[in-house]
Amino acid sequence: xxxxxxxxxxxIDLRMILWVLFALCLATMHPPEVVWETIRHxxxxxxxxxxxxxxxxxxxxxxxxxxxVQSRFLAPAGVPSHxxxxxxxxxxxxxxxxxxFLGGFLALGATAALWPFLLFGLYCVVLYRGTAASFGSxxxxxxxxxxxxxxxxxxxxQPGRVDHHNVQILAxxxxxxxxxxxxxxxxxxxxxxxxxxxxxxxxxLPAVALGALYLTADWCLRGRPALSALGGFGLALGxxxxxxxxxxxxxxxxxxxxxxxxxAPWLWLTSGGFALAVAALILAPRxxxxxxxxxxAGLSGAILLAGFASAFPLCLGGxxxxxxxxxxxxxxxxxxxxxxxPKFVARGQWEVLVFYPAALLACLTATGKAWRGPARRAWSIxxxxxxxxxxxxxxxxxxxxxxxxFVPLVAGAVIDRALTGAGEPAAGARxxxxxxxSCGLVSTLWMVPAALAEILAxxxxxxxxxxxxxxxxxxxxxxxxxxxxxxxxxxxxxxGPTILLRTPHRIVAAPYHRAIPGLTAAIxxxxxxxxxxxxxxxxFGVGYLVACPDRPADDLQAEPAFATRLxxxxxxxxxxxxxxxxGPLKVWRVxxxxxx
Numbered sequence: 001x002x003x004x005x006x007x008x009x010x011x012i013d014l015r016m017i018l019w020v021l022f023a024l025c026l027a028t029m030h031p032p033e034v035v036w037e038t039i040r041h042x043x044x045x046x047x048x049x050x051x052x053x054x055x056x057x058x059x060x061x062x063x064x065x066x067x068x069v070q071s072r073f074l075a076p077a078g079v080p081s082h083x084x085x086x087x088x089x090x091x092x093x094x095x096x097x098x099x100x101f102l103g104g105f106l107a108l109g110a111t112a113a114l115w116p117f118l119l120f121g122l123y124c125v126v127l128y129r130g131t132a133a134s135f136g137s138x139x140x141x142x143x144x145x146x147x148x149x150x151x152x153x154x155x156x157x158q159p160g161r162v163d164h165h166n167v168q169i170l171a172x173x174x175x176x177x178x179x180x181x182x183x184x185x186x187x188x189x190x191x192x193x194x195x196x197x198x199x200x201x202x203x204x205l206p207a208v209a210l211g212a213l214y215l216t217a218d219w220c221l222r223g224r225p226a227l228s229a230l231g232g233f234g235l236a237l238g239x240x241x242x243x244x245x246x247x248x249x250x251x252x253x254x255x256x257x258x259x260x261x262x263x264a265p266w267l268w269l270t271s272g273g274f275a276l277a278v279a280a281l282i283l284a285p286r287x288x289x290x291x292x293x294x295x296x297a298g299l300s301g302a303i304l305l306a307g308f309a310s311a312f313p314l315c316l317g318g319x320x321x322x323x324x325x326x327x328x329x330x331x332x333x334x335x336x337x338x339x340x341x342p343k344f345v346a347r348g349q350w351e352v353l354v355f356y357p358a359a360l361l362a363c364l365t366a367t368g369k370a371w372r373g374p375a376r377r378a379w380s381i382x383x384x385x386x387x388x389x390x391x392x393x394x395x396x397x398x399x400x401x402x403x404x405x406f407v408p409l410v411a412g413a414v415i416d417r418a419l420t421g422a423g424e425p426a427a428g429a430r431x432x433x434x435x436x437x438s439c440g441l442v443s444t445l446w447m448v449p450a451a452l453a454e455i456l457a458x459x460x461x462x463x464x465x466x467x468x469x470x471x472x473x474x475x476x477x478x479x480x481x482x483x484x485x486x487x488x489x490x491x492x493x494x495x496g497p498t499i500l501l502r503t504p505h506r507i508v509a510a511p512y513h514r515a516i517p518g519l520t521a522a523i524x525x526x527x528x529x530x531x532x533x534x535x536x537x538x539x540f541g542v543g544y545l546v547a548c549p550d551r552p553a554d555d556l557q558a559e560p561a562f563a564t565r566l567x568x569x570x571x572x573x574x575x576x577x578x579x580x581x582x583g584p585l586k587v588w589r590v591x592x593x594x595x596x
Contacts (some may be wrong), residue, residue, distance in 0.1 A: 013155035014419075018141045024046065025148035030465065035159045039109040041475045042159040042501070047511055050473075050497035051357050052162045053108060055081060056092045057501075072498070072506040072541075075488065079515045082261040085202045085248040087164045113159040119166045120157035123147070126170060127409060130177035134378040135413040143412025149444040150411075152404025153355045165398075168204045169405035171197040176212055176385050176406070179229070180378045187215070187232025194233070195240035195270065198262050199248065202319065205266070206388045207402055212237075212273055214384055219280060220293040227284055231277045232518055238274020242267055257312055260319035264313035272304035320513050327516060330523045331493060331556045337398040344397075348461030350453035352397075358443040359390050359403055364412040365437065382406055411441035468550020471584050473498040480581040481505070484589075487543025490536060492551055499546075505574035508540050530562040532571065537590050539574065547574060547586040 037043040044050050059140065065085060068275075069078040091111060098107035124144045132140035147153050156166045171193045178190030194211065197204035215233050216224040245262050246254070257264045279296060280287070287293045314321050323332065332338055344352040358515035370376050389403020418434040439445050454461070471477060473495055481489075482503035489505045496510025496518075509515065509522035519542075525536030536542065545569040555561050565571035567586045576588035 015138060015141060016402070018138070018145060021059055021579075022141065022148065025145060025338045029148050029154060030159055035113050039106065040114040040158040042105070042112065042114060042160075043474075044162070044501075045155070045158055046161070046163060047494055047497045048163040049112070050501045051081075051510065052083070052087070053510075054497060054500045055083065056088050056095065056162075057108065059085075059088055060095060064249075070500070071131040072500055073510060074508065074515055074518050075506045079510075079512065079518070080515060081512075083166065084261075086196070086199055086244065087162075087167055111164055116157045116159060116161045116166060116184070119170065120153075123153075123157065123166070123170055123173070123405070125129045126174055126177065131409055131412050132172070133177070133432070134180055134375055135416065138419075139412045139416035141412070142415045143408045146411040146415070146442055147198070147408040148440050150358070150404065150408050151443045152359065152400055152407060155403070156401065164200045165203070165401045166293070167200050168197050169402055171200070172204055172207050172385060172402045173405050173409075175208070176381055178233075179211060179215065179381050182226070182229045182377075184228040184232040185231040185275065188236045189232075189584050190221065191230075191233040191236025192240045194237050195244055198241060198266060198270070199244035202261065202266070203398065204402060206392065207385055209269075210388060211383055214381065216276065216297050220290060220297055223288070223290075223293065224284065227280060231281045232251065234273040234277025234280075236271050238277065257315070259312075259315035259317075259321060265308065265315045266515065267302060268308055269310065272300060272307075276300045279498065286546075307380055323513060324516065326523060327519045330527065330556075331511065331519055333553075338396050340395045340397075342394075347463035348457065348459075349463045350450045350457075350461075353453065354443045354446045355397075355400055355404065356390075356393070357446055358407050358411075358441055359386065359393065359400055361437065361440045362403075362407045363387050363390050364440070365410050365414060372498075380462075382409060385549040386410075407441060407443070411438070414438055414441060451585075462552060468584070469494055469548065472548035472551065475502060477583040477585055478502040480583055481544070481546065481585065481587060484579075484587075488541050489544045489546055490522065490525055490540065490542045491546035492526065492548050492553065493519060494551070495546065495548065505544070508536070508542065523553065524556065525560045526563040527556040529557065530571075532556075533562050534575065542590050545588040545590060549586060 392399025
């Protein structure tokens, strides 16, 4: 008779099931029609993605590497971009490689679909390896599985997302894992990643600053065991940041202070990290006490901050120091990524429930595990990168971007522990609590309360429906406009980048803070009186007026704006000749006034 062991079925391999689930989730992460629309019709999810493709296309057409001026934006002077060529370059390279096989337009669309997918693959590799080193391979597998179900991650790696936020998520996640690992090599890699993040955009500056403070505090408390990580980070950051700055900045602009991009003010701070690292390495034998190390760090920090405040006082007010209140109120504060939680709730935008609760639970979990339990260093560093994003995200949604990339890391470790505890005798309440926490860290499950809120409180939604704006920016909507002879277009601010991408026309306004005259003109011209519109048409040499009826401009006076009444057909102007074009857009040709 065969033994019981011989006839017992093999145990199911849980890891194999998880890999299959990951493959299925990855394949269904984005609907096929979205991918196809991106390839075939150049669908992009955001105005920044459209503007990035405009920049890349101009670079491929022969625009200079250091010439980042968009000449069709507020022509003839144009508007200089504050974005990084370090992101433009690989996208341009991918387009150039695909063009011989697909043609120019399809290569552009295929790249817009492929680039975020490649970055997501790299994100999963970094997430898996870093999580496995701290919490084991099963937790790592669970973390990349959860990443496919995390809206904060998926929206940054969706087809068409060629903006730079996904690159920054990668850089900051890599920096966190380097800090967890410690040592000279990890410190050097972490410093380069921090410099890359700053060169790509300053959104990661708070995370980089806190990472530097953590390494400094760790060295102050532990001394020599933490010196190599601090030294490597400071040396690499101090060398890589100016090199990357010089690589993407024209030499005649090296001394120009820019508060919204890597430049002299922020290089001053990175040089302070370099100086502290050199001083710590040289003076290490003499800094045997905690008090001595704290004194050196405190003195370095005081000199650094005092020098920054005295040399670059304008940047103390943030990246938008000169923005007029009109532009701040009627543009900046209306953008979703600049909105706060109270504003989302007041407008009934319950979809925010799929972002904030998971991030909050991740913050609390990481903080609790950093306070007690194993892997305290790893959990403390994870909490360090989560909390600033959540706190900033309460006031500005974009603060969640980088923090959202860490939520799957927490979820993987928590779910792995829950699965381990499922086979152990434990109190029922604790087991159910672990299960609830695991579910709460998966943001797709928060779609249920978000949907219920929409059903139970439909009247609370006062936010503008984005569907109308999306329709106005589609290829089909802009094709008739593109067929018109080239001219300068006055259109809603949000349409500016798409008009540059899809038509040969010039534009007055787009959602970028370096173009205050254009923003002011669009707000006043489209939201003001007939005289206001007339003045803007004249001053900016406008050839076409474009309105998106579903997204009228803010009214600057008690009665509806003249441009809004034009779109509704309740007003007319002898300066504007209505064009009968198919699609959702209303278009007028500006008739030049005859000379007296």
